[in-house]
Every structure is written in C-alpha cells, then in structure tokens.
Amino acid sequence: MTDTLLLASILIPCLIIAIVFHEVAHGWVALMLGDPTAQEQNRLSLNPIRHVDPIGTLLVPGALALAGMPVFGWAKPVPVIKQRLNNPRFGMMAVAAAGPGTNFVLAAIGAVLLGLIAPNLAGGPGGEPHLFVTALVYFISINIFLALFNLLPIPPFDGSHVIEGLLPRSAAKAYEKIRPLGFPLLFVLLVAVPYIFPGAGIVENVVLPPVEWVMDKYLSLAGAIAGE
Numbered sequence: 216m217t218d219t220l221l222l223a224s225i226l227i228p229c230l231i232i233a234i235v236f237h238e239v240a241h242g243w244v245a246l247m248l249g250d251p252t253a254q255e256q257n258r259l260s261l262n263p264i265r266h267v268d269p270i271g272t273l274l275v276p277g278a279l280a281l282a283g284m285p286v287f288g289w290a291k292p293v294p295v296i297k298q299r300l301n302n303p304r305f306g307m308m309a310v311a312a313a314g315p316g317t318n319f320v321l322a323a324i325g326a327v328l329l330g331l332i333a334p335n336l337a338g339g340p341g342g343e344p345h346l347f348v349t350a351l352v353y354f355i356s357i358n359i360f361l362a363l364f365n366l367l368p369i370p371p372f373d374g375s376h377v378i379e380g381l382l383p384r385s386a387a388k389a390y391e392k393i394r395p396l397g398f399p400l401l402f403v404l405l406v407a408v409p410y411i412f413p414g415a416g417i418v419e420n421v422v423l424p425p426v427e428w429v430m431d432k433y434l435s436l437a438g439a440i441a442g443e
Contacts, residue, residue: 223241223348224268228433229354231257232289233318234270235360240317242293245310249301252294266290304380304387310374326433332439352434359429364422370397 239261242253253259258266268291300306329351336345344352366374370393379387 221346225350225353225383226357229350231263231267232354233321233358235261235263236317236321237314237365238266238290238293238318238360240313243308245293245295245300245306248306248309250296250306250310252296252299252300256294256415258293280439288349294433307376307381311373314373315362315365318358318365321434322358322362322433323356325351325358326437327440329434333437336440355433356426356430359433360422360426363426363429368424369401370394372397373377 239259242259246254246323257297258380272291295307295310297307300310329348333345333348334349336432337347365372366377368374375390375394377399379390382390
C-alpha cells in the first residue's frame with residue numbers, strides 16, 4: 216500500500232502538470248490566432264481546478280497505474296471555435312499541435328533537470344534511484360506518452376485536426392464526418408479489443424514503441440548534460 220501511495224504521489228502531480236499545460240497551450244494559440252473563447256471562459260489559467268476532470272485526470276490514470284498499464288488521462292477540453300480563428304483551416308492545425316508540442320517541451324525541460332540534478336543525488340537503499348530522479352523520469356515519460364497518444368489520427372485527438380488540415384478540402388470534409396465516431400472507435404480499440412483479444416496489445420505494439428524510442432532520446436539528452 217505504501218508503494219502504491221508513493222507511486223500515486225509521483226504520477227498524479229506529473230500528469231496534472233502535463234495535462235494542464237497541454238490544454239492551456241491550445242487556448243493560448245487559439246487566442247493568438249483570433250479565437251478568444253478560452254480566454255473569455257477563463258481557461259487560460261494554470262489553476263488545475265479549472266481544467267481537471269475527476270475521471271480523466273485522477274480516476275482513470277490511477278486505475279491504469281494500479282493495473283500496471285500505460286498511464287494516460289485527459290482534462291476538460293479547452294473550448295475552441297473554429298469559425299472564430301483568422302484562418303480556420305490552418306488555425307485548427309496549429310491549435311491542435313500546440314498541446315503535444317508543449318508536452319515535448321516539458322519533457323525536454325524534465326530531461327535537462329534530470330541531467331543537472333541526478334549526478335548530485337545519492338540513490339536510496341539497495342541502489343534504488345533517488346525519489347526526485349524517479350519523479351523526473353516519470354514526468355518525461357508521461358509527457359512523451361501524452362504527446363504521441365494525442366497525435367494519433369483518431370477523433371477527437373489532436374492528430375485528427377492536424378490530418379484534417381493537411382487533407383484536400385473534399386477529403387477533409389469526408390474525414391470530419393467520422394468525428395462523432397471517434398469515442399466509440401477509441402473504446403473499441405483500447406477497451407473492447409484488448410478484453411476480447413488479450414494478446415492484441417494495441418497500445419503495447421502501436422503506441423509504446425515510438426514512446427520508448429523518443430524516451431531514449433530524451434534520456435540521452437539527460438545523460439549528455441550529466442556528462443555521461
């Protein structure tokens with residue numbers, strides 16, 4: 216139980232920071248590109264209370280962590296009205312990309328801190344990493360996972376808006392029609408299929424390999440800063 220509480224005390228703050236900055240980035244870019252909706256609804260604040268979804272930010276990630284599965288979650292989406300953007304087609308792409316982009320930046324900050332601090336921290340009993348080192352590694356991995364997961368081209372993820380903006384207009388309109396099917400499709404892929412076919416490993420085989428590859432690059436950055 217103590218280990219579980221310790222893990223939760225590390226994961227939940229890391230996830231909240233990653234999600235809040237992700238959502239605020241959407242709102243700030245929308246504001247810069249002509250849509251003040253997020254500002255009008257006071258969603259540009261870094262106050263987690265304005266963004267946290269009790270289920271998506273706390274319950275689901277906690278349950279996944281306890282089950283030993285990849286940890287992810289979501290917050291209350293920052294409102295963006297496409298028609299209010301100066302250039303709706305480009306604007307939605309930029310707004311969507313801002314969230315994952317911010318997570319990559321946060322991961323880089325975490326890697327720099329890890330490289331600067333880790334050499335000066337002694338490990339715990341039995342050679343276990345220092346708690347702060349563990350927290351930074353989780354912080355980096357959560358931001359990478361959140362960024363790449365949101366770049367999947369499945370509505371309502373950010374990647375779907377990027378794909379929609381890159382498609383020819385006729386194809387984009389057809390693609391937009393499948394948006395209402397996004398959540399049911401996501402449920403089928405992430406819940407139903409793994410339950411029916413336990414060996415399918417959709418997350419493990421599709422999402423985790425790129426996450427691990429990118430994680431290795433960030434840890435290499437940390438190692439270079441640490442002089443390893």
